[in-house]
Amino acid sequence: MLLEKGKNNASKATSDSIDFYQVTYPEDACIIVVDPVAKYRGTTTEKSLSLGKFMREERGSEDFRMAYIVSAQPIFDGEKVIGVLSAIISNEKMDGMRLLATELSSSVEEITATNEELAVASVDVSNRLVELSKFSESMTGDIQQINTIVNLVKDLL
Secondary structure (H helix, E strand, O other), X not given: OOOOOOOOHHHHHHHHOHHHXXXXXXXOEEEEEEOOOHHHOOOHHHHHHHHOOOEEEEEOOOOOOOOEEEEEEEEEEOOXXXXXXXXXXXXXXXXXXXXXXXXXXXXXXXXXXXXXHXXXXXXXXXXXXXXXXXXXXXXXXHHHHHHHHHHHHHHHO
């Protein structure tokens, strides 16, 4: 957890609450409390500071060698923005869940294709059973005719 302390009361109050933040966020989180400083130019923290509104962005691994989600909340003293509280949370778990979702989607597609193949095969088996049933009925009729002829021959003898 990184805490940069500023000189104003908002930063002091926020840093005094650090125990609360540590139990609120998972262990792969980072809390940054800043006064306007140049090293944060172009970041979500700086955007939140300059726009005076809450911001949330997903960022790549360029800044901290890990993908992360950053939330930045301006700190106000009355109407004036006097700092920003930013929370950075590792995106590793989210990336893992996205990967699992992609793999799951791929598996569902395979299962769907297999089910479609099974449905086609079931229709084919059903059609063959109908044909066998018709053939069986035809054979039963032929056997009955043969029995009738055999009985006639027996009667003649």
